[in-house]
Amino acid sequence: MYSTVNDIQNRFDRKEILDLGKRVDCYTWCYPLRLGDFNPLEVWKKNDSVPMNSKQATLYVHVPFCKFICSMCPFTHEPLKPQNLDLYVDSIIKEIELYSSNSLSKELEVSSIFFGGGTASVLSPKHIDSILKTMKSRFDILSDCDITVECHPMTVGKDYLASLKACGVNRVTFGVQSFNKENIDSLKLHQIPFKSIKVIKNALEVGFKTVAIDLMYNFPNQKIEGLAQDINMALDLGVHSISFYALDPEVRELNKVKDEQNSLETEKEMFNYIFDKMKETGFIQVAQPDYALPGHENKQIQDLWQSPQCQNLSFGAGAFSESFNGFTWANVHDADEYISMIQNGKFPVLMGKRWSYDDALSRYPALGVRCLNVDMKKFEDIFSIKFEDIYKYEIALLKSYDYIDIKDNMLIVTQKGKFFIDNISKCFFSFSNRGKTQLWGCNLRELRPKEVYDFGQVLNK
Structure with a gap:
């Protein structure tokens, strides 16, 4: 593209x-949105054109690897290469150490940490523990920090979840999408409904502060009754937070799926049904599309979106640092290229922007x-x-x-x-x-930066 x-x-x-x-x-x-060629060394200089509105921060780690490729996913993802995981985690740790040397980083208070993907749960608990220990040694992590790992329900068992909790993870979220096999099959997804149910029960038994799930709606030929069944199953299981996403076939050009979807009016009925049902059962709407029981709100989404927005540093292939020191930038999206750049002492930055006052x-x-x-x-x-x-x-x-x-x-x-x-x-x-x-x-993996920069220039100062 x-x-x-x-x-x-x-x-x-x-x-x-x-x-x-x-x-x-x-x-x-x-x-x-108007990102372009970018010199990441600029991030070490204060952007005086915009006011500093927050010293609170959210940290994000992107794990692009997937054991299962989902047809509708628009995010950075690629098939899992187990032999690359150790080196990928080592590269993330080096990137964390790099940005923690920025003077602004030393002033931040981190209120949320999120491991997303791709499939973050392809990382071992040992990998996640190493990354968290690096963050804790380099940043001021608040005592009530939300630490989330995003999981594919087919990639984790109870022992894995228990090990995550032992690392300090207090929130897990599962990409269930639906408990209905017909919906899952319509997109050729790999979730198995009874296994999704089992993994949610395991997570609740392990004792995470918050167990969250993603549900999609407006599947091909889906009726409101089918949506209600999905919601009721989630509520019966006792999840604390649900994110609802209307299926959007546009980005991945799923034309056959689009042809079989309900009308916009039916999608609107589903949308309003979700709101009424969640309100009736004691959930509050945190954001569009997030609902949670009081005390289980997704801090990361609030940190990223709630005005005034917090600072954000993101690490890994395809990661977007959305708001740091008056800059936004994105890393290269190909994992091998990301690893190579980091290991050779280069910023893995693909593109970015120094904000104008109008941007802020x-x-x-x-x-x-x-x-x-x-x-x-x-x-x-x-x-x-x-x-x-x-x-x-x-x-x-x-x-x-x-x-x-x-x-x-x-x-x-x-x-x-x-x-x-x-x-x-x-x-x-x-x-x-x-x-x-x-x-x-999904549209950016082949792109490379016009110019690369040596991060020794900031580390050696």
């Missing part, structure tokens, strides 16, 4: 231009709305300008669609607005970010 990083920077898709009344196939997770202003609400409210008073405290002054037009427009309310210095997303959450997000995009698609790892 893209031949060079320059193609990324200059991409433009008319379908991304906002039509507030028409729901688009989009999932806004990263901002700003617009990022605050563009991501903040995903957590369903935006604190306008804190915006004024950070940027010395009233939110309702700079976004007067956007507020009036969104209110006219009944997508938001304003109350007590908070912008609050309405129930109607939640279904159009990405439209609301795009409404706050700055002009330089409009028409830019979100960046999905």
Whole structure:
């Protein structure tokens, strides 16, 4: 799809231009979007064009390897190469040590750590323990830090889970997708429903603070009754948190699946059914698409999206450091290339961006709305300008669609607005970010940086 990083920077898709009344196939997770050729040495210099809004941080580790390849997955992934795992973990540790030398890193308080993928559970507990020990020796990890490992339910047993807990992991999440075999088979997935049930029971017995799962909906020919069965199974098992994702066949061009999906109106009925059911059973909506019982909220998603957003450093092939010192950057997505660059003393950075003031202003609400409210008073405290002054037009427009309310210095997303959450997000995009698609790892694996930089230049100072 893209031949060079320059193609990324200059991409433009008319379908991304906002039509507030028409729901688009989009999932806004990263901002700003106009990433291009990037010198990572800049990260060691303060970006004075944007205010520092938080010293709280979330750390992320990306594990691209998968024992099973899921047809609909848009993230960075590749077949598991067991012989590479030790060297991959060693490279991650070196990258953690590299960025921990930044002066800002020494000021951070880490409130969440997340191992994702790919399939993070292909790492052994020993691997995860080594990474966590490095983080704890290099960063200030808060005592109530959420430490999550994302697991494929077919890759873990009870002993593995117990070993994770012994390492300090206190939250696990499983990509169940559905407890219905027909849904699983429609996407040629590898989950086996009775084994998904067993692994959830094992995790609860091991005693993690939070056991979470992902469920998809709007499978081909799925009815609301089938969705209800999936939700009821999860509730009966006693999970603490559920993330609900509407199946989006667009990114991976699953045309046959798209042809067999329900109408947008049926998807909307499912969406509203989920909200009503979760509210009825005591769950609160943390973000779109996350629900949790009180005390089990996903801190990582709040750290990344809730305004004002926290600092974020991410490690591994395909990892995006979304917000650090007024910069966003992404690593190379090919694991072998990532390992080679790290082991040869090179920054594994593919592309990035030094934020402008407009990037920082617009990022605050563009991501903040995903957590369903935006604190306008804190915006004024950070940027010395009233939110309702700079976004007067956007507020009036969104209110006219009944997508938001304003109350007590908070912008609050309405129930109607939640279904159009990405439209609301795009409404706050700055002009330089409009028409830019979100960046999905499955389209970036072959790209290489225009220029590479030696990280000895910062370590030797």
